[in-house]
Amino acid sequence: MDKSAEQVWTRCLSIIKDIVEWQHFKTWFEPIQPIALKESILIIQVPSQFFYEYLEEHYVNLLAKTLKRELGKEARLEYRIMVDGGNNYNKPVTVDMAGHSYKTFVNNEMDFPLVINTPVKNPFVIPGLKKMHIDPQLNPNYTFESYIEGDCNRVARRAGKTVAEKPGANSFNPLVVYGGVGLGKTHLAQAIGNEVKRLSPNRVVLYVSSEKFINQFVDHSRNNAINDFIHFYQLIDVLIIDDVQFFNRAEKSQDALFAIFNHLHQSGKQLILTSDKPPKDLEGVQERLLSRFRWGLSADISMPDYETRIEILEQKMKNDGLEMPKEVVKYIAYNINNNIRELEGALISLLAQSSLNRKEIDLDLAKKVLRNFVKTASKEITIETIQKMVCEYYEVPYDKLLQKTRKREIVQARQITMYLAKAFTKNSLKTIGEHFGGRDHTTVIHSCQTVKDLMDTDTSFRDSVMELQQKVQLAAM
Known part of the structure; x- marks a missing residue:
């Protein structure tokens, strides 16, 4: 192995390791092997075509930035994909980073690529310019078509569709979407933006995280250009701000947001905000801002069933x-x-x-x-706990579960309870049987097999058992 290639890749990994999550780093970067370095071209070996495609789709920006940092702006990356059987390689798949279609890394003063016909010194103040092209900073994969609707998000999704069809001309302004981490708030917010651009290409749409907004404000504050910062945002037709709860540590940024909010709302422009909690529970945010957040609709997103x-x-x-x-x-x-x-x-x-x-x-x-991914249960589930859950679910008296009755609903509840006890407790078959009126282990085996067979043939029965399994698992956490 070319030693310099290994050194370059090691330095790249030291940067990447601080950026991506540990599990993703272990999965997607540790298996990569540096093969050779030819001038500004680093050749790396990846295990499969799928692996290569995943890197290109999700990490090409990161690879480009780190490699250019090590080898200069002419840096290129070449892949070698392993083939099943033998030690041969496919013809190397080459990606020229300088000409590849990944998103531009924005590190200029403005942070948002602005395209205009006449160059100006300050991209925020453009006298006489009514419309401009701004990169909306939207992920094209975040659409309504790829956003699954369920009881957990129905109100938020349908409100989002209404906003996208009539931005600024509906009663959901602002639309505040709130919920826990990883439940799809950003997906929905960006889906609205993408739908607006599809229906009305001339509208100026912009997605920005609260962190980027705050950092921009700080930069412009240092340069005595706060008015320019506010004027720029007042040109937006549909403004999407993600994670507004982080404004709680930025008092002066809240003042700028207040001015921008008022102008856009009064001008019939649309605001879409996301948060990890409803406006009433946001701490450290000015009351005058919170009152405006409550003007429109606050829609929650919960964990899907x-x-x-x-x-x-x-x-x-x-x-x-x-x-x-x-x-x-x-x-x-x-x-x-x-x-x-x-x-x-x-x-x-x-x-x-x-x-x-x-x-x-x-x-x-x-x-x-x-x-x-699955957390180890923090407390042990007992047979008695499962018995009570099943009795409550099927509305069966607890004492009936232990008696020698042949009523169908009682027998089925007993069989399901034995099945769950075997799956979720460490008790022996004999011990489980003793908890059901002294039945032996063969009865437990028969009950478990009966439940499995019914789950394979009866959809309604299977759904009921799966729901009970969820309840037991939640009780163990």
Whole structure:
């Protein structure tokens, strides 16, 4: 191996490691091997075509920036993709970073690429200019078509569609979308922006994180150019600000936002805001701003239910042209119930492990990969706890569950309880049977097999068992 190639790649990794999440770094960067360095071209080896395509789609910006930092602006990256069998390589896939279509790294004074016919010294103040082209900073993959609707987000999504069709001319101004981390707030907010641009290409749309807004304000404050900063934002037709809760530590930025908000709202322009909590619970934000946040609609997004999580995974697979067994999809959807970002991360890690190890995706591989995502239960579930859950779910008296009755609803509830006790407790079959009126282990085995068979043939029954499994798992956290 060319020693200089290894040195360059090691320095690149030291930068990348501080930027991407640890799990993503382990999955997508550690398997890469530097092969050679030819002038400004670094050749790296990746395990598969899928691996190469994923890097190009998600990390080409980062690779470009770090490599140019090490090798200069003429830096290029060349891939060698391993082939199944033998030690040969495909013809190297070459990406010329200088001419590739990744998003521009913006480090000029303005932070947003501005294209105008006449050069001006200050991109914020343009006398006599009524319309300009501003890069909206939107991810084209964030659309309404790729945003799955469920009970968890129905109000927010439908309000977003209304806003996109009539920005500024509806009662949802501002539209505040709030919810926990990784539930799709940014996706929905940007989907509105993309839909506005599709329906009305001439409208000026801009997405900005609160952190970038605050940093811009600080930069312009140092240069005594606050008015220019405010005037620029007052030219926007649809302004999307992500994570407004972070304004709580930026008092002066709140003053600028207040002036921008008032001007846009009074001018019939649309504002879309996201937050991790409803406006009434935002601490450290000026009351005059909070009162304006409450002028329109505040719509919450919660964690999607089991069925919606399956739809999200299937949509992701369809978009990426991927396939995997239905039982694996269900396993991921059932076990990952913290947020959508983690759900998609589990899917990507599973695909990566399959590609790296050249293994078919099955339930065993899914269980192995999901160990990094599923939290270990913090408390032990008892048979009595499961019995009470099932009795409450089916509205069956607890004492009936232990009696030797042959009523269908009682027998089925007892069988499901035994099945769940076997799955979620460490008790032996004999111990489980003793908790049901002294039944022996063969009864427990028969009950578990009956439940499995019914789950394979009866959709309604399977859904009920899956819902109870969720309840038991939540109780263990």
